[in-house]
Amino acid sequence: xxxxxxxxxxxxxxxxxxxxxxxxxxxxxxxxxxxxxxxxxxxxxxxxxxxxxxxxxxxxxxxxxxxxxxxxxxxxxxxxxxxxxxxxxxxxxxxxxxxxxxxxxxxxxxxxxxxxxxxxxxxxxxxxxxxxxxxxxxxxxxxxxxxxxxxxxxxxxxxxxxxxxxxxxxxxxxxxxxxxxxxxxxxxxxxxxxxxxxxxxxxxxxxxxxxxxxxxxxxxxxxxxxxxxxxxxxxxxxxxxxxxxxxxxxxxxxxxxxxxxxxxxxxxxxxxxxxxxxxxxxxxxxxxxxxxxxxxxxxxxxxxxxxxxxxxxxxxxxxxxxxxxxxxxxxxxxxxxxxxxxxxxxxxxxxxxxxxxxxxxxxxxxxxxxxxxxxxxxxxxxxxxxxxxxxxxxxxxxxxxxxxxxxxxxxxxxxxxxxx
Amino acid sequence: xxxxxxxxxxxxxxxxxxxxxxxxxxxxxxxxxxxxxxxxxxxxxxxxxxxxxxxxxxxxxxxxxxxxxxxxxxxxxxxxxxxxxxxxxxxxxxxxxxxxxxxxxxxxxxxxxxxxxxxxxxxxxxxxxxxxxxxxxxxxxxxxxxxx
Numbered sequence: 001x002x003x004x005x006x007x008x009x010x011x012x013x014x015x016x017x018x019x020x021x022x023x024x025x026x027x028x029x030x031x032x033x034x035x036x037x038x039x040x041x042x043x044x045x046x047x048x049x050x051x052x053x054x055x056x057x058x059x060x061x062x063x064x065x066x067x068x069x070x071x072x073x074x075x076x077x078x079x080x081x082x083x084x085x086x087x088x089x090x091x092x093x094x095x096x097x098x099x100x101x102x103x104x105x106x107x108x109x110x111x112x113x114x115x116x117x118x119x120x121x122x123x124x125x126x127x128x129x130x131x132x133x134x135x136x137x138x139x140x141x142x143x144x145x146x147x148x149x150x151x152x153x154x155x156x157x158x159x160x161x162x163x164x165x166x167x168x169x170x171x172x173x174x175x176x177x178x179x180x181x182x183x184x185x186x187x188x189x190x191x192x193x194x195x196x197x198x199x200x201x202x203x204x205x206x207x208x209x210x211x212x213x214x215x216x217x218x219x220x221x222x223x224x225x226x227x228x229x230x231x232x233x234x235x236x237x238x239x240x241x242x243x244x245x246x247x248x249x250x251x252x253x254x255x256x257x258x259x260x261x262x263x264x265x266x267x268x269x270x271x272x273x274x275x276x277x278x279x280x281x282x283x284x285x286x287x288x289x290x291x292x293x294x295x296x297x298x299x300x301x302x303x304x305x306x307x308x309x310x311x312x313x314x315x316x317x318x319x320x321x322x323x324x325x326x327x328x329x330x331x332x333x334x335x336x337x338x339x340x341x342x343x344x345x346x347x348x349x350x351x352x353x354x355x356x357x358x359x360x361x362x363x364x365x366x367x368x369x370x371x372x373x374x375x376x377x378x379x380x381x382x383x384x385x386x387x388x389x390x391x392x393x394x395x396x397x398x399x400x401x402x403x404x405x406x407x408x409x410x411x412x413x414x415x416x417x418x419x420x
Numbered sequence: 421x422x423x424x425x426x427x428x429x430x431x432x433x434x435x436x437x438x439x440x441x442x443x444x445x446x447x448x449x450x451x452x453x454x455x456x457x458x459x460x461x462x463x464x465x466x467x468x469x470x471x472x473x474x475x476x477x478x479x480x481x482x483x484x485x486x487x488x489x490x491x492x493x494x495x496x497x498x499x500x501x502x503x504x505x506x507x508x509x510x511x512x513x514x515x516x517x518x519x520x521x522x523x524x525x526x527x528x529x530x531x532x533x534x535x536x537x538x539x540x541x542x543x544x545x546x547x548x549x550x551x552x553x554x555x556x557x558x559x560x561x562x563x564x565x566x567x568x
Contacts, residue, residue, distance in 0.1 A: 356458060356483035356547065357427075364423045373459040380459070386481045387459045415423070416432070416484075 003399060005316030007309055014396050016042040016301075028366025031401045036184055036212060036345040036392030037370050038234045041298070045237060048297035052290050060289055061263060061280075075289050078296030079279070085299040086229070087220040088246050095245040095252070095279045096292050100211045101134040103230035103245035104178075106258045106282060107207055108138035111176065112146050116254040117205065121147035123175040126204075128153040128161055128190075129382050130183045133375040135209045139178060148175070155382050159186040159335035166198060174204040181213035181224070185376040185390065186335030187318070187342035189217075196225025205251060211235060215394070216314050216343050218307040227251045233291065237394075238298030242291035245282070252278045259284035302395075310395045314344040317393045317402065321346055324406040330418065331409065334383055345392040347374065350409065352418045355389040361412040367405055425537035426544070427484065434488035434531070439495055444477040448562040453554040455546050460486050464554040468562050473497050473505050476555060485535075485544050490551035492531045502559065508532075509556055516545050 007013055014020050017040045022030040032040060052074060058067035060075045083091040097103040111119045119125065125139050129152055143150040151169055154162045161179075170177060177199040182189050196206040208226035213219060215235045228251060233242035247255075257264055257275050261284035266274040275281050302310060319339035325331055330351035336342045350358055359371035370390045373380050380386060391405055443450075447465035454461050460482030467475040476494045480487060493512075497505045511528045512535070520540035524533040538548045 354483035354487075356460075356485070356544070360426065360541070360544070361423060372457065377459065386461070415427070 003316045003320055005312040006399070007305070007313045007395060010313075010396070010398060013305065014398070016044070017396050018043055018046075020396060024366040026364065026366070028364075031365075031367040031404045033391040033393060033397065033401065033405060034368045034370050035215075035394035035397070036235070036343075036390065038240070039215060039237045039394050040396065041239065041294075042237055042301050044301055045239065045294050045297045049239065049290050049294040052293045057290070059286055071289060074293045074296075075287070078292040081296040081299050082244055083246075085219075085303060086214065086244075086246055087222065089222060090249060092278050093246055093249055093252060095247070095282045096287050097230075097243040097245050097282075098241060098288065099234075099243035100209065100230045100232040101138075101243075103243050104134055104207070104209065105138045106245060107228055107230075107247075107255070108142040110255040110258050112142050113256045115256045117175070117251070119143075119146050119148045119175045122173065123148040124151055124171070124173045125149070125176045125178070126151050126153070126169050126174055126199075127177075128179045129155050130159075130161070130186055130188065130190075130376065130379045131178075131180055132184050132209065132211070133377070135178055135180060135207075136378065139176075149173075153179070155186075155379070158337070159183070159188050159383075160341075161188070161190055161195075163191075163195075166195070170195075170198045170202055170204065172202050174199065174202055176207060177204050178207035178209070180209040180211075182210075182216065182343040182345075183335065183376075183379070184212050184345055185347050185374045185379050185388070187345045187347070188335055189213075189341055189343060193223070193225040200225070212343055212345065215310075217311055221246050233295040233298065236295070236298050237301060238295035239291045241288045242295045244295075247278075249278065252282070257281050257284075261285045263287075305395060313395055313397075314393060315339045317397050317399070318342060318344050318346065320399050321391065321393065321402045321405070324402050325409070327406060328409045329413065334385075334388060344394065344397075345390055347388040347390040349385060349388055350412065353412055353416050355387045357416065358389045358409070358412050361415055362405070362408045365404070365408050365411070367408050369405070422537075426541055428534040428537065430492075430531050430534040431484060431488040434491040435484040438487055438491040440475075440477060440491070440498065441479075442477055443479050444475060447475070447477070448565060449558040451554050451558045451561070453550055453557070455482070455486075455550050457546070458483075460547060460550055462486070462490060462551045462554050464490075464551060464558055466555065466558040466562055468502060468559065468566075471502055473500050473502060473559075478551060478554075480551065482550065483544075483547055485538055485547040486550050489535060489548040492534070493552055493555060496530060496532060497555065502563070505559070506556075509552060512552055513549070515539060516548055 056070040058071040060072040205227040208229040210231045214231040228247040234240040264284040355371035450465045462480040464478040
């Protein structure tokens with residue numbers, strides 16, 4: 001089937017991902033529609049990591065031998081690649097963390113501590129109702145600890161940010177505005193730049209959770225308007241255990257250190273220590289070395305395919321899926337219904353069947369989706385539902401897989417004896 | 421994967437037509453249990469009198485397995501001595517944690533034996549146990565209150 005926008009070499013791309021050859025119980029070929037949860041990994045990422053462990057393994061920046069030099073070089077080269085991938089003005093602004101959650105917690109914690117950007121009583125932090133729990137809870141902790149106030153943008157019925165009260169929400173009391181670029185549940189792409197400009201006009205810093213955006217959109221951190229932007233490696237065809245925090249140099253230099261330990265110091269005396277400059281100031285302890293190296297290979301792979309092309313593919317598949325899902329009686333899609341204003345995650349309800357049961361029946365046909373609250377309980381509550389089923393595509397998803405999903409959903413309805 | 425082993429007719433029947441649903445008075449303890457991974461929730465009340473489980477009432481949201489399990493549990497436990505109810509609870513727990521290797525006793529578990537297949541689906545065991553854990557919690561609270 002040919003749909004405009006699909007990656008022209010889709011079959012070649014699929015061959016890069018060995019797991020897509022998996023045949024599951026009952027002889028069903030894998031239909032992997034859970035990429036917003038974690039993406040699959042191309043052979044080049046797997047090989048790069050194995051090669052590093054087989055031939056170059058050593059600690060970084062502390063080993064005075066040949067392997068140490070090779071390992072340090074590979075690790076720092078990964079930083080260069082990530083910086084180029086997100087168009088960071090400086091490689092030093094790219095900090096490796098464990099994941100996006102750690103990156104957000106790093107920012108929310110250090111903002112509570114003494115420093116130029118310290119958040120205190122009377123200050124306000126603004127988030128949105130469509131955030132992943134990892135962009136809600138750290139800010140709740142920050143505001144509870146400091147006596148600041150947490151406020152948030154509500155959502156419209158079609159799953160977009162309700163910006164009608166932006167002037168009441170973003171005021172001279174606002175110190176931080178933190179929001180997701182692309183919703184992991186509703187798929188909505190938010191007008192980050194517009195909100196960032198308002199936040200900057202009142203002197204607030206802008207934190208962007210780009211966990212779902214970096215996998216799907218061409219990202220230019222400076223153009224986005226963010227002061228801090230975070231994402232995780234495993235959703236961009238990289239490994240787990242590695243996340244990225246990008247921050248404008250001035251902001252990162254104003255924040256106090258997060259974890260103390262090896263690598264993040266300049267010198268240590270018993271009375272007091274001085275700290276390394278960025279990025280090492282925020283990278284205490286032995287970092288996830290092979291994971292960083294794997295992430296470097298992952299973003300290289302995506303660069304090679306081209307993020308414009310990946311985005312076009314996602315939009316084509318999402319449009320095709322939205323159309324197919326409408327054919328299932330009793331199915332309601334949550335979030336915007338036009339593919340152009342959303343990412344590749346589509347959450348839906350199927351009247352009469354609980355999402356767990358939907359996922360179970362689909363799984364028996366080899367179709368992997370996610371069921372539950374997708375770590376976005378407030379967004380579900382906003383739409384009066386407890387949980388939903390979510391399909392999410394990526395650069396390797398085919399229209400035939402969407403057909404299998406739609407057919408699987410028709411089958412689910414008949415399995416649970418729902419009339420048409 | 422044998423879907424029919426999981427979704428026995430009895431389970432689907434209880435899911436569509438749950439028994440003893442709704443919250444009722446009187447009760448000695450009310451608990452609220454949540455499965456944090458999927459968000460399934462149950463609010464459950466127990467009414468004990470003279471060592472007998474007089475009523476178990478509930479308001480629950482969740483999948484077919486969790487809803488049917490709640491319904492079957494109320495059928496099994498209402499009217500039983502607390503000690504006997506605890507024995508049934510233990511038998512159901514062992515069945516669910518048995519990874520599909522435990523042969524259920526129909527005399528004890530009645531419709532509950534339909535859940536034997538659930539034990540083979542590790543991701544769904546918590547669904548089946550949600551309200552059973554809530555019942556034990558509420559019952560233990562009630563007994564402790566009586567003692568105090």
